[in-house]
Amino acid sequence: MNSFGILSLITFLPLLGALVVAFLPRENPKVLRAAALLFGLANLGLSLLIVNAAGTMVFVERLHWIPAFGVCYGMAVDGISMPLVILSCLVVPIIIATTFHVGRGLKEYLVLLLIMETGMVGVFCATDIILFYVFFELTLVPLYFLIGMFGGVNRIYAAFKFFLFTAFGSLPMLVAILFLLYQHHQATGVWSASIEDLRALRLDAATQNWVFAGFALAFAIKVPLWPLHTWLPDAHVQAPTGGSIVLAAIMLKLGTYGFLRIAMPLAPQAAHSFATPVLVLAVISVIYGAYLAWAQDDLKKLVACSSVSHMGFVMLGLFALEPLAARGAMLQMLNHGVSTGALFLLVGCVYERRHKRGLDDFGGLVKVSPALGIALVITSLSSIGLPGLNGFVGELFILLGAFKTQPVFAILCASGVLLGAIYMLQMVRRVCYGTPNCEEAAHLSDMSVAEKFAFAPLVILMFWIGLAPGFLLERIGPAVDSILAALGNT
């Protein structure tokens, strides 16, 4: 099915927006913000047009790019990419709406954010592996600058660490990609970089292992899997609110999406043989991340460590290689994006008011600023998987599926549910309950209208996914089933 290029439009409209914002006068922050918001919302509206993508690739676009090596500009979406694209398009306007704390450099902030959106949407739409790689790397640059320019005290260290880690993973991936292109040429005599074509390759087991390892390193760093996770807390803590939200909501998903879309289908046998080691790391991530979160006294760091734990859960869902678990993994990717994104948004709101992030710098938040406190409580509950909210659905699917194929890992990960309740609730208790710990903490303003509007879609999503996940499951299901079918699991 050919289309009028809607995916390209969704991908590059933000870039156009960035260009427009770049040429607006920096003296007037309102105009800058309004323009960026306009582009963000327009893009969100456009992205809703693809909402019915399900089992097969639709809205296909294909143009020659580097014909000598069969590289194409190929875009399409299915039930796996669709929700991630929409989530990316949703997150950006939310961030733009809450940029009131950015003083100087608002223009750069907005420009970087919009460029970032182009990269994120592009990654999820690309059907050509070189194009995927280009977008994958494109996301890196704006975020590097967002952290490095707008971050906290240690921003340079954090930005550098983030960049080096990711670049370190990207290079083996590039090698793996080029190797695959070469293999395809050897096997068929035709150059092609289309993921579909590369999937048709029948590589022997040893080769697959190398290819998988090359991809896995890049994606495992992005996820991040233990022990490659230490860039994440630093990046999160130092990043500005918007950077943290993008990082948590979308960037980490590039890793798990990469596994599902690229690494596993391109090296199906290796996906099986690597399942156990990957699952071991995933379980360690779940439990270790939870304990790590418990040890933190800094709100942002706590949320960042909880991300490690939650993403380990997603990896369990993916590598259980089971239809239920894969559905759960996809849902959990979205859930983590929504819940953790919301948590970072709220932590950002709190930080702006107090310029502190310690768990013990507040107290009685529910009383002092009720809306903010209630929002924090609801989001925490969603994060620990309370039934009725989004987290539970994903966790249940993952566990039900994983228990069939990998019972030991499933049981171990289930204990992460318990730990999640501990660290989240003690955070809620120390921040939201009790009495304000100091004079400043007793006089925090409540959520502004803009903040409420930014938060509202996220909380709606929490309830919607929690109570009526059918809409998403209908679309995700066929897509993951087709990938699993190709892996030899149905």
Next chain:
Amino acid sequence: MITVVDYYVVASILFAIGALGFLLRKNVLVMFMSVELMLNSANLVLVASAKSFDLARGSAFALVSVAVAAAEVGVGLAIIIALFRLKATVDAEEITNLRG
């Protein structure tokens, strides 16, 4: 009779003077002139060879080289003047700003 070899000899001497000048002198301006000297020795070889082999291409090379050299002199002198303004010296040993 002056043969092409003589030109080569002269050019070599010029080049040696330039190279030694560059290595031994401390004044940036003089060093710069030494560089020009080396460049021109190369030009001399080009022109002489062109003449002896009767190839116009060599002369063309030399012309391009002269043009580039002219541009380079402009930029180079500008840098030296800026440096002098900045450091009030033209001693190359004192100018080590690009130390790693």
Next chain:
Amino acid sequence: MEENLLELIILIPFASVVVQYFLHRVLPARLAGLIACGAVLVPFLLTVVVGRGIGAAAPQVPAVTATIASWLTGGGLEVAFGLRLDPLSCAWTLVVTGIGFLIHVYSLGYMHHDPGFKRFFIYMNLFIGSMLALVLGDSLPLLFLGWEGVGLCSYLLIGFWFEDMNNARAGQKAFVVNRIGDLGFLLAMLMIFQTFGTLDIAAVTNGLSAGHAQGTFALGDARITLIALLLFVGACGKSAQLPLFVWLPDAMAGPTPVSALIHAATMVTAGIYMVARFSVFFALAPVASAVVAIVGALTAFVSATIALRQRDIKKVLAYSTCSQLGYMFLGLGVGAYGAAVFHVVTHAFFKALLFLGAGSVIHALSHEQNAMKMGGLKPHLPRTHWTFFVGCFALAGIFPFAGFFSKDKILGEALLGHGWLFPLVGVLGLITALMTAFYTFRLYRLVFTGPERLDAHAKKHLHESPATMTVPLVILALLSIGGGALSLPAFAHFDILGDYLRPIFAPALAVAGEAAHHAVNVEVALMLVSLAVVIGGAWWAWNRFARGPGDQLPLPQGGLPFLLENKWFVDEIYAIFVVGPMRGTALLAGFFDRYVIDGIVNGLARLCDLCGAVVRLLQNGAVHTYALLFIAGAVYLVCSLL
């Protein structure tokens, strides 16, 4: 028609929550409270209407079912928001909404002056909704949703006065301890799905019965035993059994109506509900049943011993609740499912009554809870006094009050059971009954008779509670008096509740074998024995505490009283052996992350730095060095080419 009414039963409380939340600015407090009460009363009436059409009244209709919407679908999973009202869930729904309504009305008075009045009723309605989802849900995930939902409400309501960090801490403790149990439940759910391929409760239990009939699952099947034990772990958390009972006494930090509704009458019986619901599993797993009976008996015994020396009026009742829940599990463990459910019902009557009575006392004394500082309240609080008195009789289990019949049914089946285990737990139950009577009347004596020991603050507003509070007390007192009539002893041939529930437990009893019918004189003799024990205990306490606390307990000073005073040091044991190591692991993880993993990362970076430092020596900024190296290189190249 029934389907729609069934849907309404559960939708009304939730709708009420939504309405109250979004209109909390405009709704007057009074109206909000009335809406909240109505949202519990209407489901009660609807349940009566729908429930009349099933079970013993209409044997051809085993249950009414309804599906509100689909929920989790795909990948071989098919779970909807489906409701199923059968006799068992009907019994629970009636208790939850009936007692719940009375407590809502009571709260109108009790919470009258509280600034969080509206918030309170939102939480209470949310609790009722979740509890209904728990008992009406037709699938395990929906049961789990209600299960966690009531846990959430319990958490929110325990920490209702969250300005005091201790209350918030108690709420957190309740949630976390419950989560330990929930983990067991979750794992049981995973195993059930793997074994039966479905999460529909009726399909699972029917599947197990059918599987047993076909020989797939033998008696004592390891897999079924494991599932039953995991389910019981969940039940232990929710119903405060050993070793997970520690949260319940702390939960008394919440407002007293909460203690009555959630931590006495309804939520804590969810574990009983679950075990009763999955009774076939337990019937097929004698080991699991034995564990249930032993844990129940031990909890009953241990909590009763702790209750003997508590000073806080609510704490006595809290430990008493643990103890009575232990009775119910004892009953379930020995196969007396019907008796256990009967005890749930009567316990809901008299324990709600006692808690509300205690609340009335606390309300009158301006939030004084220490029974040592009460005494002589009989003339000041006449209605509270006589209703509480009735509650004491019922709790102690004295004929003909409600508690007597239900407790005696359980003890009878245990003591007359086969083997050595059942009589053993029965004897433990009998000793517990003695202690129960003792601490109950000790509490009564300390609070209502003897000299007044009130301090000035408590005395200031001493008054009988308003009608909104006393009318529910009177109704509950009447239920506590007459509730035993629901299920009279076997020889009376009058057993409404038992007949109504019979189809539910028939499969389990078919597996385990129907309990033997005993001769009338044996049963009567047993009743007389237990009655004598109970009256003895009550009489002892009655005399002992006639003039105030006096010398506390008639126990020698020394180890045992010390142990009881400190609640067997269970909290301390947890702190040292569970919380401490886990917290230590967390700190260790933090340390490891910072110094080992990040140490390696930064070490690698420093290594690169070091290499750079060596190489940078070459780049000294002096043009001459570069030129020399360059020329040397050029000369080398030329030479090597020549």
